[in-house]
Amino acid sequence: MTGGHDVKGEGAKASSRARFLLTGALLFLAVVFVALGTWQIQRLFWKLDLIARVDARVHAAAVPAPARPDWDSITREKDEYLRVTATGTFDHDKSVLVQAVTERGAGVWLLTPLHREDGTMVLVNRGFVPADRRDRADRAEGEALGLTGVTGLLRISEPSGAFLRSNDPAGDRWFSRDVAAIATAKGLTDVAPYFIDADATQNPGGLPIGGLTVVSFRNSHLVYALTWYALAAMSVVGVYIVRRRSMSSH
Incomplete structure (x- = not known):
């Protein structure tokens, strides 16, 4: 017991x-x-x-794109999607095509260096080109000549590449808009550490198609x-x- x-x-x-x-x-x-x-x-x-804050930037009046003295202070949180303007001459011979998937389907972004009047350069994403029009001859009409003004959204560089795809500068195959890598591959100097997504202003011949920036946050x-x-x-x-x-x- x-x-x-x-x-x-x-x-x-x-x-x-x-x-x-x-x-x-x-x-x-x-x-x-x-x-x-x-x-x-x-x-x-x-x-x-x-x-x-981003919505305010997108819809605000455009301001001049940051000049060299301001490059070091640019941040994603403070400056991305700022509406900016830039003036210069495009160097179409040094354009790159970056893989893109948009509301218009698959194709490429056309990034072209813009020589600014202060001697610096900025890459401009001039817009979308369908996959079947990627050859330069098929979109030659849209190559702006002489002094040109650009309005668009300031974007921060996209280094390394896209998901599961690395940029291949030697093969001129690009999957992200990596400003530094593109500048090195094309021999560009004094390049701004950002690029500009051009607005929807129509280019001669209809290509490239600007204004397709998707501004959304999960x-x-x-x-x-x-x-x-x-x-x-x-x-x-x-x-x-x-x-x-x-x-x-x-």
């Missing part, structure tokens, strides 16, 4: 210890989930502020926050269930 009583007592202690550990684990998870949810809420407000932070908070609530419910069963067993 005494031995049986000891076994039952030890079993009750083990069960109580297990419930205590489970309660502690659930409370810890609840705190972690609440922290993660709160972090996502902070990210949500940051993203909404970013979207508002914003799932509220969904993530609600998910973390829901998991926190489930953890608290778990604590309640464990404590209730513990009280009913006594």
Whole structure:
């Protein structure tokens, strides 16, 4: 009898210890989930502020593209999608074609160096060219000559390449608009560390087609926050269930 009583007592202690550990684990998870949810809420407000600032830049009056003294201070958060203007002469012989997928289908972006009057250069994404018109002869009518003005959106360089595709400068195959790599491959100097996405001003012959910049930001932070908070609530419910069963067993 005494031995049986000891076994039952030890079993009750083990069960109580297990419930205590489970309660502690659930409370810890609840705190972690609440922290993660709160972090996502902070990210949500940051993203909404970013979207508002970018929208303001896109629809603001165009300003001169940053000159050499301002190049070092350019950042993605502060300057990308700024509406800018630039004037110069295009060097069509040193254009590059960058793989593109747009609302108009697959094709290429036509990036051409613009020699500015201050002696510097900036790459201009003049727009989209369908895959079946990528040969220079098929779009020659659109090659602007002489002093030309460009209006568009300032974009930050896209180094390294695209997803699963690396740029091949030696083979003149490009999958991202990597300003530094393009400048090196084409022997360009004094090149701005950004490029300009030209607006929808129509080019002679209809090509290239500008104004196809997609300005959008993935914003799932509220969904993530609600998910973390829901998991926190489930953890608290778990604590309640464990404590209730513990009280009913006594």
